[in-house]
Amino acid sequence: MATYVIGDIQGCMQSLQRLLDHIKFDQTQDRLWFVGDLVNRGPQSLEVLRFVKQLGSSAVAVLGNHDIHLLALWCQITQPGRKDTLQPILCAPDADDLLNWLRFRPLLHVEDDFIMIHAGVLPSWSKSQAMELAHEVEEALQSERFREVLPAIYFRKTQQPLNPLGSEERLGLTTNVLTRLRVCTLEGHPDFSFKGPPGEAPPGYFPWFEIPNRATKHNTIVFGHWSALGIVQKNHIFALDGGCIWGRELVTMRLQDRRLFRVPCAKL
Numbered sequence: 001m002a003t004y005v006i007g008d009i010q011g012c013m014q015s016l017q018r019l020l021d022h023i024k025f026d027q028t029q030d031r032l033w034f035v036g037d038l039v040n041r042g043p044q045s046l047e048v049l050r051f052v053k054q055l056g057s058s059a060v061a062v063l064g065n066h067d068i069h070l071l072a073l074w075c076q077i078t079q080p081g082r083k084d085t086l087q088p089i090l091c092a093p094d095a096d097d098l099l100n101w102l103r104f105r106p107l108l109h110v111e112d113d114f115i116m117i118h119a120g121v122l123p124s125w126s127k128s129q130a131m132e133l134a135h136e137v138e139e140a141l142q143s144e145r146f147r148e149v150l151p152a153i154y155f156r157k158t159q160q161p162l163n164p165l166g167s168e169e170r171l172g173l174t175t176n177v178l179t180r181l182r183v184c185t186l187e188g189h190p191d192f193s194f195k196g197p198p199g200e201a202p203p204g205y206f207p208w209f210e211i212p213n214r215a216t217k218h219n220t221i222v223f224g225h226w227s228a229l230g231i232v233q234k235n236h237i238f239a240l241d242g243g244c245i246w247g248r249e250l251v252t253m254r255l256q257d258r259r260l261f262r263v264p265c266a267k268l
């Protein structure tokens, strides 16, 4: 039995299938972890969602920013973006089943020594604080009143105050950090607009995992979201977004021996 953690798929079902063939995935023995952004931009988001859902307890998927955007479209609190490819999910006969399943996914998964998130954590957050904050958002998403709280969760702003925060602001900041963070200042102020390679970050901003004395520096963290970062395996940090959607590669790491497996992806 092996556990494979797979990078951002974004609707690229063919690449996912090729990767699973490559690792000879056996649903009766192996488990798959997904770093989030199962959907959007790629051509087969509906097929990816259906596939991961039917894996049942063989799969763990944390929510990414595109997954939360899909929930926001479903609840009609936002409009589709120009590059969105989510309409087939919203029109599918099983849309409600799929999206109710999606809203019950965690934002953070802890197992053995590993923490899996989509994007990042603030340098001041300890593992237990991050778990507590993520749990607060998960409870809101999974509650009966999720349609009322989703605007606070989905709230997008490039900069946000770190404190003092009311509970709605905290839901928004936690979600933004866990699903969209790439760089922040030494004091932990995030910038959510920068998407480029780490060397081109705005002055005073650094990859969140390179901030000295980060409270999670002794934890092993796997994440995706930052395709311009490339694959990183260092100091307990494993970044696995291979830029599948950009025609680069889909990457998975086998947790037991930390070995990487890769398949090239077609340019869309």
Ligand SMILES: [Mn+2]
Pocket: 037, 064, 065, 066, 118, 179, 224, 225, 226
């Ligand atoms: Mn993302």
